[in-house]
Amino acid sequence: MELTEEEKLRIxxxxxxxxxxxxxxxxxxxxxxCLQDDDLLNQAALPCFKQFNHDQMIEAELTDLxxxxxxxxxxxxxxxxxxxxxxxxxxxxxxxxxxxxxTGNIGKIQKSSxxxxxxxxxxxxxxxxxxxxxxVTVYEKPDKIIICISAFRFSPDNFxxxxxxxxxxxxxxxxxxxxxNGFLKVECHYYEDGNVQSTIExxxxxxxxxxxxxxxxxNVVQAIKELEQKFQQSLEEQYQIMGDTTFKSLRRKLPITGxxxxxxxxxxxxxxxxxxxxxx
Numbered sequence: 001m002e003l004t005e006e007e008k009l010r011i012x013x014x015x016x017x018x019x020x021x022x023x024x025x026x027x028x029x030x031x032x033x034c035l036q037d038d039d040l041l042n043q044a045a046l047p048c049f050k051q052f053n054h055d056q057m058i059e060a061e062l063t064d065l066x067x068x069x070x071x072x073x074x075x076x077x078x079x080x081x082x083x084x085x086x087x088x089x090x091x092x093x094x095x096x097x098x099x100x101x102x103t104g105n106i107g108k109i110q111k112s113s114x115x116x117x118x119x120x121x122x123x124x125x126x127x128x129x130x131x132x133x134x135x136v137t138v139y140e141k142p143d144k145i146i147i148c149i150s151a152f153r154f155s156p157d158n159f160x161x162x163x164x165x166x167x168x169x170x171x172x173x174x175x176x177x178x179x180x181n182g183f184l185k186v187e188c189h190y191y192e193d194g195n196v197q198s199t200i201e202x203x204x205x206x207x208x209x210x211x212x213x214x215x216x217x218x219n220v221v222q223a224i225k226e227l228e229q230k231f232q233q234s235l236e237e238q239y240q241i242m243g244d245t246t247f248k249s250l251r252r253k254l255p256i257t258g259x260x261x262x263x264x265x266x267x268x269x270x271x272x273x274x275x276x277x278x279x280x
Contacts, residue, residue: 021152021163063102069084069086072137080107092108133152144173163186176209182206185202
């Protein structure tokens with residue numbers, strides 16, 4: 001039965017939005033070959049470019065300012081199409097989702113508070129120390145600070161790619177104690193002589209003492225550091241378990257001959273084979 005255009009668009013969107021980190025263009029190329037309908041593909045791809053960039057929280061350089069900003073739902077302008085906030089400068093910049101770069105056009109101005117600036121300053125140092133290829137962007141909403149961290153390692157020559165994302169929401173910043181809610185996500189794709197994808201998510205909640213800007217920023221960054229290190233430690237333990245159990249279960253339990261090779265007697269096998277004129 002022939003699929004309707006709506007069904008094809010839904011399937012196309014699913015494929016594109018399921019692309020591993022750093023591989024959207026490759027998946028798009030493969031889908032184009034399978035579909036053989038560029039008009040329909042473009043209809044699906046254009047909105048998917050934007051959603052994928054948001055989901056991955058990709059980084060883009062503000063050339064004139066000399067630093068990167070994340071492209072996220074939290075920074076998108078509610079009034080100007082494809083304009084994103086750089087909270088550090090307080091300016092909105094137009095972003096090209098296909099080219100993955102800012103166009104240079106500047107929108108309205110939004111002022112930030114001292115508490116946002118203090119947290120941003122402390123987190124920038126933290127990000128430089130722990131995420132060499134990472135970017136942090138700190139937004140401010142009513143009675144809330146939203147912290148987005150995104151870091152990537154792409155190594156297509158070695159057949160693997162991965163991205164780290166964490167979103168921390170500090171709620172109730174006008175009170176003496178605020179609540180820090182975190183959502184962390186790691187995606188990895190390894191595809192040399194196989195195809196293995198891993199997606200791991202974790203949520204955390206912690207109370208934060210609110211004081212002056214400096215002490216609050218220190219408390220927030222320390223909490224994020226401890227919880228993210230805890231998550232990374234759990235990842236190492238999970239990968240160790242996977243290596244010892246999951247991946248071993250995928251291997252062939254016996255050689256093609258159906259019998260185990262006694263490696264202790266491998267020399268005897270070789271002598272017997274040579275005497276009979278066979279090779280092993």
